Amino acid sequence: xxxxxxxxxxxxxxxxxxxxxxxxxxxxxxxxxxxxxxxxxxxxxxxxxxxxxxxxxxxxxxxxxxxxxxxxxxxxxxxxxxxxxxxxxxxxxxxxxxxxxxxxxxxxxxxxxxxxxxxxxxxxxxxxxxxxxxxxxxxxxxxxxxxxxxxxxxxxxxxxxxxxxxxxxxxxxxxxx
Numbered sequence: 001x002x003x004x005x006x007x008x009x010x011x012x013x014x015x016x017x018x019x020x021x022x023x024x025x026x027x028x029x030x031x032x033x034x035x036x037x038x039x040x041x042x043x044x045x046x047x048x049x050x051x052x053x054x055x056x057x058x059x060x061x062x063x064x065x066x067x068x069x070x071x072x073x074x075x076x077x078x079x080x081x082x083x084x085x086x087x088x089x090x091x092x093x094x095x096x097x098x099x100x101x102x103x104x105x106x107x108x109x110x111x112x113x114x115x116x117x118x119x120x121x122x123x124x125x126x127x128x129x130x131x132x133x134x135x136x137x138x139x140x141x142x143x144x145x146x147x148x149x150x151x152x153x154x155x156x157x158x159x160x161x162x163x164x165x166x167x168x169x170x171x172x173x174x175x176x177x
Contacts, residue, residue, distance in 0.1 A: 001026045002039035004047055009035055010112060014133040016047060065132035068107075072129065077101045077141035083122060093119040093143050098127050101141070119143055 001023045005013050009030070013019045018039050021030065030036035037043055051058075079097050081089045095114035102109050109129055116127040122143050129137045 003030060003036040004039050004043055005030075005036050007035055016051060018044070018047070062132050062134060065135040068131055069135050069137045072102075072107055072137045072139065075102070075105060075107075075139055077139060079141055079143050080146045081122075081143055083145040083147060087122045087145065089120050089122070089143065093125075095127070098139070098141060102129075102139075 002018060002020055003026050005015055005017050005019060008014045012021070026036065026038070031038065077098065079093055079101055081091075081093055081097075083089050093116075095111040095116055098114050098116060099109055099111040113130045114127055115130060117125065119125055122145055124140065124142050127139045127141060129139060131137065
């Protein structure tokens with residue numbers, strides 16, 4: 001069944017997209033909750049007219065998303081997690097922790113627009129922040145152990161003058177006659 005989305009639906013589409021879904025999903029969930037309407041010929045004409053009238057607003061929203069994406073380009077996050085002695089994380093690191101770290105840096109992002117794989121071990125990963133249907137930012141993040149000792153700078157060792165040891169004098173034994 002073809003429907004027109006009235007709002008963004010995660011893993012389905014964005015507002016004003018025309019998508020094909022199973023009949024039961026449309027009739028039992030999307031249409032009754034007001035997230036979609038049926039894509040009848042008249043509804044498609046109304047959608048086309050609305051999109052034509054809102055083209056400049058949509059361009060501004062996309063421009064704002066691109067501006068936010070530019071500010072987030074150089075960000076690299078470090079997330080600490082509780083681990084066992086083998087480096088396995090208790091639980092997992094998800095979009096909640098990434099959203100919290102971004103908030104600490106001054107970027108308020110809804111956790112629902114952050115896509116991240118299942119992180120259960122320490123290492124380097126990449127999260128994707130989908131700011132607009134055409135604008136996404138990849139943010140690298142590193143998961144480190146909360147228990148690991150902090151790596152501090154190695155103390156500077158002053159160079160010592162090379163020590164030259166003189167070999168002890170070897171006495172010659174008297175020659176046997």
